[in-house]
Amino acid sequence: MNLWLTLAVNSIALGGLLFLLSAGFSLIFGLMRIPNLMHGSFFMLGAYFGVTFLDRGMNFWLAAIASGFAMALIGAMVERFFLKRLSGQELPQVLLTLGFSFIIADLCLLIWTGDPWQPTTPAHLRGAVQAAGMFFPIYRLVIVGVAVVIAIALWLMVDWTRLGAMIRAGVDDAPIARMVGIKVSQLFTLIFALGAALAAFGGVMGAPYLSVYPGLDAEMLPLALIVVILGGTGSLLGALVGSFLIGFLYNFGQALFPDLAYVILFLPMVLVLVLRPQGLFGKVVP
Amino acid sequence: MTIERRTVLKGMLGTTALIAAPAVLRAQGAPFKIGLLTVKTGPLAQGGIQMEQGIAAFLKEKNGTLGGRKIELIVADTGGNPAGAKTKAQEVVERDNVNVILGPLAAFELLAITDYVREKQTPLISLAAAEDVTQRKANPFVIRPSATSAQTCHVMGDYAAKDMKYKRAATISEDFAFGYEQMAGFQRAFEDNGGKVVKKLWPPLVTPDYTPYIAQIGNVDCVFNGFAGSNPVKFMRAYADLGVKSKVPLLAGWTAMDDALLRSLGDEAVGVLSAAWYSADFESPSNKRFVAAMQKDYNVLPGGYSAGMYVAGQCVEAAIAKLGSKADDRKALADELHNVSLIDTPRGPVKFDKYGNVIGDVFIRKCERKDGKLVNTVIKRYPNVSQFWTYDETAFLAAPVYARDVPPAKNLE
Numbered sequence: 001m002n003l004w005l006t007l008a009v010n011s012i013a014l015g016g017l018l019f020l021l022s023a024g025f026s027l028i029f030g031l032m033r034i035p036n037l038m039h040g041s042f043f044m045l046g047a048y049f050g051v052t053f054l055d056r057g058m059n060f061w062l063a064a065i066a067s068g069f070a071m072a073l074i075g076a077m078v079e080r081f082f083l084k085r086l087s088g089q090e091l092p093q094v095l096l097t098l099g100f101s102f103i104i105a106d107l108c109l110l111i112w113t114g115d116p117w118q119p120t121t122p123a124h125l126r127g128a129v130q131a132a133g134m135f136f137p138i139y140r141l142v143i144v145g146v147a148v149v150i151a152i153a154l155w156l157m158v159d160w161t162r163l164g165a166m167i168r169a170g171v172d173d174a175p176i177a178r179m180v181g182i183k184v185s186q187l188f189t190l191i192f193a194l195g196a197a198l199a200a201f202g203g204v205m206g207a208p209y210l211s212v213y214p215g216l217d218a219e220m221l222p223l224a225l226i227v228v229i230l231g232g233t234g235s236l237l238g239a240l241v242g243s244f245l246i247g248f249l250y251n252f253g254q255a256l257f258p259d260l261a262y263v264i265l266f267l268p269m270v271l272v273l274v275l276r277p278q279g280l281f282g283k284v285v286p
Numbered sequence: 287m288t289i290e291r292r293t294v295l296k297g298m299l300g301t302t303a304l305i306a307a308p309a310v311l312r313a314q315g316a317p318f319k320i321g322l323l324t325v326k327t328g329p330l331a332q333g334g335i336q337m338e339q340g341i342a343a344f345l346k347e348k349n350g351t352l353g354g355r356k357i358e359l360i361v362a363d364t365g366g367n368p369a370g371a372k373t374k375a376q377e378v379v380e381r382d383n384v385n386v387i388l389g390p391l392a393a394f395e396l397l398a399i400t401d402y403v404r405e406k407q408t409p410l411i412s413l414a415a416a417e418d419v420t421q422r423k424a425n426p427f428v429i430r431p432s433a434t435s436a437q438t439c440h441v442m443g444d445y446a447a448k449d450m451k452y453k454r455a456a457t458i459s460e461d462f463a464f465g466y467e468q469m470a471g472f473q474r475a476f477e478d479n480g481g482k483v484v485k486k487l488w489p490p491l492v493t494p495d496y497t498p499y500i501a502q503i504g505n506v507d508c509v510f511n512g513f514a515g516s517n518p519v520k521f522m523r524a525y526a527d528l529g530v531k532s533k534v535p536l537l538a539g540w541t542a543m544d545d546a547l548l549r550s551l552g553d554e555a556v557g558v559l560s561a562a563w564y565s566a567d568f569e570s571p572s573n574k575r576f577v578a579a580m581q582k583d584y585n586v587l588p589g590g591y592s593a594g595m596y597v598a599g600q601c602v603e604a605a606i607a608k609l610g611s612k613a614d615d616r617k618a619l620a621d622e623l624h625n626v627s628l629i630d631t632p633r634g635p636v637k638f639d640k641y642g643n644v645i646g647d648v649f650i651r652k653c654e655r656k657d658g659k660l661v662n663t664v665i666k667r668y669p670n671v672s673q674f675w676t677y678d679e680t681a682f683l684a685a686p687v688y689a690r691d692v693p694p695a696k697n698l699e
Contacts, residue, residue, distance in 0.1 A: 010495070116519045
């Protein structure tokens with residue numbers, strides 16, 4: 001009984017973290033049609049920034065936000081100076097982001113060495129909830145809370161602000177959006193920066209239990225891809241539902257079918273690709 | 287990414303040592319070349335960089351001269367994959383014409399080049415743990431001064447059953463050969479002394495969150511983990527966070543509690559017992575020098591990867607000293623490396639069995655916090671442990687190599 005309860009709560013916690021990772025990926029892909037292969041690198045680099053700030057004694061939340069801002073700046077620059085020149089050319093964009101992910105990985109190794117970094121959980125979030133003879137770390141529940149807050153904020157932004165309306169217009173039909181006077185190019189930079197910032201913020205939030213080490217980028221990128229393919233590109237609701245679905249699949253799959261541990265996450269993705277290629281909540285793009 | 291990295295010791299140590307060397311030595315001609323196959327890029331770089339630091343520290347201590355021969359160290363980055371290991375092995379053997387290869391780091395890299403070094407008759411000293419390299423498929427050109435996968439785990443199984451009086455154990459390790467061999471060794475020694483392994487868990491190498499596995503551990507007296515790389519850091523934090531650590535003591539293999547890993551760990555590691563073939567805490571004269579040098583040069587506490595390379599360097603030194611002018615004969619060097627017997631190394635006395643595997647001490651350590659820092663304190667020392675533990679060598683080799691279900695776990699629940 002305890003086992004199932006622990007797994008259920010942990011599924012939700014992992015889902016929260018996955019949402020932070022994949023929300024930005026989904027927005028970037030939905031709007032710009034760029035499969036951003038450096039998204040895992042944003043997550044890892046953000047986490048490294050975070051642990052460095054924490055090492056200097058910065059407050060945990062401040063470190064997470066500062067890391068997000070730093071990464072937004074880097075993301076904006078990558079978009080402005082590199083991706084922009086390749087607009088509309090998918091293959092070069094894929095290669096560019098892949099190349100950057102290699103460069104970032106080697107730079108991180110150079111700067112932060114190969115040792116894993118694992119910041120201690122912030123003091124006020126330490127400890128565990130004890131219920132029915134089961135321990136569950138408070139910190140992971142906090143991540144869920146943060147993910148929900150960010151999901152609501154993003155939803156408000158996309159559905160209720162002028163900026164959100166422009167984003168939706170850009171997702172639905174970029175040429176028409178341009179024609180009615182929306183500066184889609186600026187929007188691209190903004191969204192790319194936002195996506196990078198969210199990934200970095202997620203990286204710092206995840207650091208106390210995932211730890212940060214070389215190769216984290218390559219572990220997180222497929223998770224973001226799976227979530228977004230499952231949920232549908234460009235859809236925040238899709239990213240949210242996809243994240244929690246993957247959270248549950250991961251936890252229960254690993255426990256119930258340990259021999260299928262390697263494929264358990266990819267099976268639903270294959271099903272969705274066959275039966276509903278646009279994803280659970282994706283729109284059919286003409 | 288770097289295609290090739292060469293470190294010529296002349297540059298590294300400054301020229302003073304060479305100028306000071308007697309003219310006779312310089313006249314002796316070509317330097318003795320050591321090719322280091324290591325990993326400096328990608329996820330395995332952590333161990334690879336430590337290996338390079340270990341051998342560099344040793345050569346610096348010896349002023350770049352071993353047994354009267356000037357040493358040239360050639361460092362090659364394999365990238366941590368079998369294809370890269372093969373390419374770099376060919377490069378250092380055929381282009382640089384090295385006398386001996388140190389490395390590579392990972393078992394699958396070693397397996398990719400064992401036939402090649404046999405064919406090219408080039409001695410190789412590796413830390414990679416794959417059992418059969420010094421057992422059923424022993425290679426006369428390969429020696430291993432570290433340990434086989436199970437060498438320290440036999441000891442842990444014995445200690446857990448006899449000294450700790452644990453009856454029921456669960457094991458958890460990555461789902462690959464190094465994990466299988468470690469867990470098999472633990473299980474065999476533990477069950478031979480009255481214990482029962484009731485659960486064996488195998489998370490994939492890449493596992494973002496260990497909670498689903500930890501939740502399955504159930505009712506046991508101890509958990510033995512054999513994680514490697516950065517995985518132990520993640521695993522131990524989750525183990526403590528989920529409240530399991532306060533109820534079920536955690537035991538570890540050497541990679542999971544390596545001294546070099548301690549600075550990445552926090553309170554979750556305190557109290558963990560580990561079996562290792564090296565401990566920074568060990569008080570031998572050479573280990574004190576080595577630990578001091580590593581702290582001075584790199585500001586790190588050395589672990590097994592660095593210490594293993596230091597010991598490898600000592601083996602090369604002993605063989606050169608013995609062979610003298612014949613040290614350039616690679617076959618003679620390989621044979622002599624098997625005969626090396628050292629009293630003072632950072633891991634204690636070292637000698638080799640006829641399969642090229644080390645016979646050396648294994649330490650049981652307990653992780654403690656001293657003056658704010660984590661240390662693995664040696665609590666028991668098992669002298670002269672062989673890869674066959676207390677088992678009969680012939681019977682051991684007649685049985686199949688340790689694997690996921692070999693020997694079979696009969697007590698699973």
